[in-house]
Amino acid sequence: xxxxxxxxxxxxxxxPSVTVSAVFDFLRRESDCAAIMVGREDDLRPLxxxxxxxxxxxLRLHHASEVVGMDEAVATALRNKKDSSMRVMADLVKxxxxxxxxxxxxxxxxxxxxxxxxxxxxxxDRPAIAGILPTSKGHTYVLDLGANVDCQPEHxxxxxxxxxxxxxxxxxxxxxxxxxxxxxxxxxxGNEVVKRAADLLRxxxxxxxxxxxxxxxxxxxxxxxxxxxxxxxxxxxxxxxxAQMIYGALKQEFSRxxxxxxxxxxALPVIKxxxxxxxxxxxxxxxxxxxxxxxxxxxxxxxxxxxxxALQRAAEAARERLPEKIAQRMAAVAPTxxxxx
Amino acid sequence: xxxxxxxxxxxxxxxPSVTVSAVFDFLRRESDCAAIMVGREDDLRPLxxxxxxxxxxxLRLHHASEVVGMDEAVATALRNKKDSSMRVMADLVKxxxxxxxxxxxxxxxxxxxxxxxxxxxxxxDRPAIAGILPTSKGHTYVLDLGANVDCQPEHxxxxxxxxxxxxxxxxxxxxxxxxxxxxxxxxxxGNEVVKRAADLLRxxxxxxxxxxxxxxxxxxxxxxxxxxxxxxxxxxxxxxxxAQMIYGALKQEFSRxxxxxxxxxxALPVIKxxxxxxxxxxxxxxxxxxxxxxxxxxxxxxxxxxxxxALQRAAEAARERLPEKIAQRMAAVAPTxxxxx
Numbered sequence: 001x002x003x004x005x006x007x008x009x010x011x012x013x014x015x016p017s018v019t020v021s022a023v024f025d026f027l028r029r030e031s032d033c034a035a036i037m038v039g040r041e042d043d044l045r046p047l048x049x050x051x052x053x054x055x056x057x058x059l060r061l062h063h064a065s066e067v068v069g070m071d072e073a074v075a076t077a078l079r080n081k082k083d084s085s086m087r088v089m090a091d092l093v094k095x096x097x098x099x100x101x102x103x104x105x106x107x108x109x110x111x112x113x114x115x116x117x118x119x120x121x122x123x124x125d126r127p128a129i130a131g132i133l134p135t136s137k138g139h140t141y142v143l144d145l146g147a148n149v150d151c152q153p154e155h156x157x158x159x160x161x162x163x164x165x166x167x168x169x170x171x172x173x174x175x176x177x178x179x180x181x182x183x184x185x186x187x188x189x190g191n192e193v194v195k196r197a198a199d200l201l202r203x204x205x206x207x208x209x210x211x212x213x214x215x216x217x218x219x220x221x222x223x224x225x226x227x228x229x230x231x232x233x234x235x236x237x238x239x240x241x242x243a244q245m246i247y248g249a250l251k252q253e254f255s256r257x258x259x260x261x262x263x264x265x266x267a268l269p270v271i272k273x274x275x276x277x278x279x280x281x282x283x284x285x286x287x288x289x290x291x292x293x294x295x296x297x298x299x300x301x302x303x304x305x306x307x308x309x310a311l312q313r314a315a316e317a318a319r320e321r322l323p324e325k326i327a328q329r330m331a332a333v334a335p336t337x338x339x340x341x
Numbered sequence: 342x343x344x345x346x347x348x349x350x351x352x353x354x355x356x357p358s359v360t361v362s363a364v365f366d367f368l369r370r371e372s373d374c375a376a377i378m379v380g381r382e383d384d385l386r387p388l389x390x391x392x393x394x395x396x397x398x399x400l401r402l403h404h405a406s407e408v409v410g411m412d413e414a415v416a417t418a419l420r421n422k423k424d425s426s427m428r429v430m431a432d433l434v435k436x437x438x439x440x441x442x443x444x445x446x447x448x449x450x451x452x453x454x455x456x457x458x459x460x461x462x463x464x465x466d467r468p469a470i471a472g473i474l475p476t477s478k479g480h481t482y483v484l485d486l487g488a489n490v491d492c493q494p495e496h497x498x499x500x501x502x503x504x505x506x507x508x509x510x511x512x513x514x515x516x517x518x519x520x521x522x523x524x525x526x527x528x529x530x531g532n533e534v535v536k537r538a539a540d541l542l543r544x545x546x547x548x549x550x551x552x553x554x555x556x557x558x559x560x561x562x563x564x565x566x567x568x569x570x571x572x573x574x575x576x577x578x579x580x581x582x583x584a585q586m587i588y589g590a591l592k593q594e595f596s597r598x599x600x601x602x603x604x605x606x607x608a609l610p611v612i613k614x615x616x617x618x619x620x621x622x623x624x625x626x627x628x629x630x631x632x633x634x635x636x637x638x639x640x641x642x643x644x645x646x647x648x649x650x651a652l653q654r655a656a657e658a659a660r661e662r663l664p665e666k667i668a669q670r671m672a673a674v675a676p677t678x679x680x681x682x
Contacts, residue, residue: 011525058520064490119457133386135586135592136589146524149524149531149532150532150533165345182487183487183490183571183574183575183578190490190571191490191491192491194571213575213578214574214575214576214577214578214579214580214581214582215578215579215581215582215585217579218579218582218583218585218586219582227575230531230532230535230572231572231575233524233555234522234524234555234568234572234575234578235575235576236555237524237554237555237556238555238556238558238579239555239579240556241555241556241557241559241560241581242580242583243583244556244557244559245476245477245559245588246584246619249477249615249619253611253614253618254608254611256611256614260610260611262498262607263604263608263609263610264608264611266603266604266608266610267595267605267607267611268602268604269604270595270597270601270602270604270605272596273594274591274594275591278590
């Protein structure tokens with residue numbers, strides 16, 4: 001069965017110059033997939049005409065007159081731009097024309113629009129953003145990365161369920177392990193919300209590992225790490241900042257003088273292998289989970305390779321009918337038992 | 342005036358094998374300082390006898406029969422080990438025999454014992470742990486790193502005040518800039534506690550920069566970054582984990598085969614310069630702020646160089662009479678004005 005992805009072709013720092021070539025590459029690799037490029041026809045048609053022919057019906061253009069700016073207020077994007085490429089992309093997922101949507105635009109606006117258009121699944125109080133981080137073993141999924149900044153224990157439990165099903169869908173793992181991000185492994189550690197969330201996760205039928213600490217994320221201790229969106233967002237941004245600082249310093253040291261530059265030349269294969277190993281582009285594509293439809297978010301600065309990786313994740317979630325699985329799972333969850341305080 | 346530091350000589354992963362040589366080095370460098378080595382006399386005397394002579398009265402031994410284990414429960418350490426080297430170190434600060442104390446032992450036990458023995462300063466609800474992180478510009482102070490996991494806005498405001506005074510004392514900066522860790526720079530971002538804390542910090546007479554994000558920590562945007570202890574602890578541990586993963590991978594790539602090993606040889610001066618630049622040992626020594634006395638915490642795995650750096654920080658805080666300054670500042674703070682909700 002063909003999978004159709006609606007693509008916000010205008011979103012991200014680079015817009016069509018990245019999204020178009022990424023979609024070409026995606027369609028060449030995934031012969032069961034189709035794409036609808038959503039955005040200004042005048043901008044897109046010239047880019048699609050020549051190469052696009054080879055995909056025939058698998059590549060379509062859907063005009064949308066407006067664009068949501070990267071720094072635009074969420075309220076403006078939601079209320080005043082009903083014909084934005086982001087909004088129309090979500091509309092196409094809603095009406096079933098597309099099986100999934102992808103945007104590299106403003107995260108806040110994408111979450112607000114997706115939630116408004118698609119609505120949340122029964123049993124899910126709040127949708128969450130699930131991203132992927134590299135580990136020394138491979139990679140791990142972390143949620144929430146910033147959609148929810150005042151979580152209750154029940155929300156963290158729901159994140160655990162959604163994260164488990166996401167990893168099952170994308171990695172074909174039967175029972176992914178779930179860790180709860182905390183400041184110590186012992187049960188007595190942490191704030192009240194996290195302690196109660198641990199109780200809820202423990203009595204769920206998830207493969208709950210228990211508490212994990214900040215170091216465990218990079219060790220790959222569990223397949224999924226669950227946390228409040230405030231913590232997840234700080235974690236994500238501080239990790240990006242630290243990695244940039246380390247790489248920047250390494251580069252600076254290697255370019256200090258003629259001798260260090262020569263040694264950089266000698267070390268080039270090593271440096272390349274090292275960079276390949278933690279190529280964050282391969283981890284691009286965060287799922288907006290808990291909605292009645294599939295929407296993925298690409299990093300705003302994604303290049304064509306990174307954007308194509310996100311397209312493939314969105315397609316895989318659609319093939320695996322992720323929202324239906326989350327809905328079934330939530331229907332099976334008995335109303336949360338009240339724990340003795 | 343001489344500054345005397347009480348040293349928990351038994352604490353940390355390495356105990357006296359590190360603390361003793363660090364203290365020798367410290368006393369050689371800081372001629373106005375004295376040290377009291379607290380711990381088992383049988384263990385310490387042999388180590389101190391020979392070299393220790395050169396310091397005369399500046400180096401003393403104070404027997405304490407017990408040791409708090411690195412993984413020991415806080416309650417056990419506090420209630421059942423009244424003659425532990427950690428507890429006696431705090432007692433010596435309390436009774437004025439020492440101007441400051443330092444331990445590389447169990448953080449939870451150190452905070453509990455210090456708080457129990459020394460008590461908190463008037464106006465401070467909760468002591469906080471303030472550590473130092475390297476940035477691309479130099480370094481920045483972050484608090485709280487894990488003492489308080491359910492902070493109210495007033496606590497974050499107090500952390501701002503204490504952090505500001507700590508940086509003034511240790512770095513001799515007049516008005517250090519204070520950033521509030523958040524998930525976006527805009528005022529509307531963040532959870533309720535952080536938003537209200539920003540209001541309190543804005544109306545204080547601190548040099549309040551505003552919200553900072555995870556990336557700003559490593560950019561060195563502000564001299565101090567204030568956050569809840571849950572967030573700070575996750576941040577600290579995940580940063581340690583990420584840096585270890587990156588260094589580990591670099592090492593692995595360089596030792597893959599004979600060619601990469603040769604290139605490592607060529608790149609050795611660069612690698613050394615790079616390692617020196619982010620030598621975390623130089624940042625060792627976190628302050629337990631808000632107590633009626635000075636206690637610093639060394640990293641458990643500190644070597645003699647790192648432990649000596651922490652000794653110097655504790656001595657500098659004592660020279661600058663940090664607790665008195667915090668007390669004066671808190672007395673000058675008008676009772677927090679009630680903000681309209």
